[in-house]
Amino acid sequence: MLQKVVRSTVIDAPIERVWAVLRDFNSHDQWHDVVAHSRIEGGERSDQVGCVRSFSLKDGHRIREQLLTLDDRLYKSTYCIVEATVPLLRYVATVTLKPVTDGNRTFWHWESSFATPPGRERELREMVAQGVYEAGFANLRRHLQRGADLRAPGQAPMPVATALPTRRVVLQGYGGTEQLRVEDAQAPPPAPGEVRIRQRAVGLNYIDVYLRRGQLPGMLAPGGTPGMEAAGSVLDCGAGVHGFLPDERVAYLGPQPGAYAGIRSVPAAWLVRLPPAVNDEVAAALLLKGLTADALLHDVAPVKPGARWLVHAAAGALGQMLCQWASRLGAQVIGTVSSEAKARTARAHGCAEVIVTPDYRFADAVQALGGADVIVDGLGRQAQAENLAALAPCGHWISLGQASGPVAPPDPDALLAKSATFSRPLVFAYVAQPQALARRASRLWAALADGSIAPPAIERFTLESAAQAHTRLESRERSGALVLIP
Incomplete structure (x- = not known):
């Protein structure tokens, strides 16, 4: 019969810091008191799935464990015992971390299942629960505190260097x-x-x-x-x-x-x-650029499936990211670029249509496609009249930059004729609170991890x-x- 041990705790440290320690499959001899010495066999990396760590305990037992999975997005890993002098049979363990928003702390869940020789169930279950898991929680806290600014409010600050x-x-x-x-x-x-x-x-x-x-x-x-x-x-x-x-x-x-x-x-x-x-x-x-794109796509002009987005400089760093992400969210993206070579880049990064225009002429081509529901403009003055002409009824013109010169205030009557809106958002206002910054950054890293955007x-x-x-x-x-x- 399989035994199961489950333990959880909260660590007063950010999840990235806790994960940086735990994802290293060969770090436990640095922070866990029961481990005397550990090495990764065959010279493999300690974060390589499939690697085997061979370690000895301070009580003389020897164990070989294999890393089965490692997920940096979910902060989760699994491993199993391959060979051991301690009789934990068919041992498989999982470590999972989750962020605790209250105080930027980390919830750590550790569980395992294993079989034992008859009559030793309680002994070995308590050994894992207390000697490995609960002791490990306490040991890691001490490890983090030794080199960390994890003080409680009111404690003396850690010393800082001079200039x-x-x-x-x-x-x-x-x-x-x-x-x-x-x-x-x-x-x-x-x-x-x-x-x-x-x-x-x-x-x-x-x-x-x-x-x-x-x-x-x-x-x-x-x-x-x-x-x-x-x-x-x-x-x-x-x-x-x-x-x-x-x-x-x-x-x-x-x-x-x-x-x-x-x-x-x-x-x-x-x-x-x-x-x-x-x-x-x-x-x-x-x-x-990524947090700018996140603010545009989720707050300034939330993407509606099938909406036509006109993105200028679509082959630039922001343009590539915005086109990929908007397309993944369901927008029909039209990009403008200045050369055929850039057009190929724009198509490879999510543009359904690309307009090559070295002289800021694009409105007729956009209207032939139905007009732009959203325009993301970093071109500025020389594209101003064309942007207004390219807007679809009820469209939203977002001015992000002025590469060709400052944008003049748009004519309210011209906007009124199309029931259009104009905005000049600044990303810093959308990340002014740490919680908003963390949420947007998390969404950016997730989009990078799942392929919604590619590294530039x-x-x-x-x-x-x-x-x-x-x-x-x-x-x-x-x-x-x-x-x-x-």
Whole structure:
């Protein structure tokens, strides 16, 4: 007869941090007191499904276990005993984690089934329940606390380092790419409420160009540093910040520029934790654009099946993502691009129809398809009249950018003639609350995992090449995303 042991607990740490430990099939000798030594056989990775760990217990028993499944999306793994000196027969165990929204904690469920020799049922059941599972819960808590900022409110903050040397890009004055210069700098310790990050990838967005040109002077003055998003790892935390661990992988986007640097402190409320399957460069390339797409598709103009979406610059990084995701949600996507080569890219990323137009002429072609229910416009001034003409009755024109110049306020009577609406959303307003940011980021990572969006092609530049990166960003020849590598 099979025995079954089930135990659950709540760990005062974010799910990504707990999973980072538990998904490593060879980590238990670092945190579980009953394990003396462990190794993965055959030199395989410790997160490779099918790998076997061979370990000894401090009481002298030896066990070989095999990893059967590992799911980074569901935070779940299963494993079995292959061979053991302790008589747990046909032993199969499952570990499952779930986020606890109250306090950003983690619910950990651990269960197993196994057979035992007659007469030893109770002994071995209690050994697994108490000596393995309950002791493991306590051991992991101690392991996380040893190197973590998991203090209760009111406790003294963990010590932070002094200022650290770094490099950053400085805007010398408004104008061309020559205004971007790199200089040595000091990254001060994080202020209260902040987290200091060693940045490994910095995302580039067209808003960086507007800042450099002086089109948004209230956001960035000469002498400041551009950049709205980056990914890297936690160095240390300021007072009042709880739950972030040294070396934990994070990414951020924020309404205040300053990301073109090797080290930066940002408010903890800007941060999202990165799943193991999302590397730093992909996170930096996707986060701002991906959360913009999420806000458009789910809030600004929720996708209705069969709705015609007109997406300009459909082969760009945001365009590709938006076209794929909108198409997966049921929209009929029409893309505009400037060349046949980009048209092939747009078709491969969800566009049902593609209009090649190097001179901002597209309205007649869109109306021939029935008109656009939703327009996502980053082109700006030179496309303004065509956008209005391309709208279907009751259509919604979303202005996201001004690559060809600022958009003039639309004529209300012209909108009234089509019962159309016009909006200029800014993603930062849609992620202003940590709960909203976490929810949107989770939806983005899930869309990446299930294939709704594909990782973008990424072009890499050093901080010293920021000017060249801006030249490439403004070029109509590129497709995909650009990142700076500090």
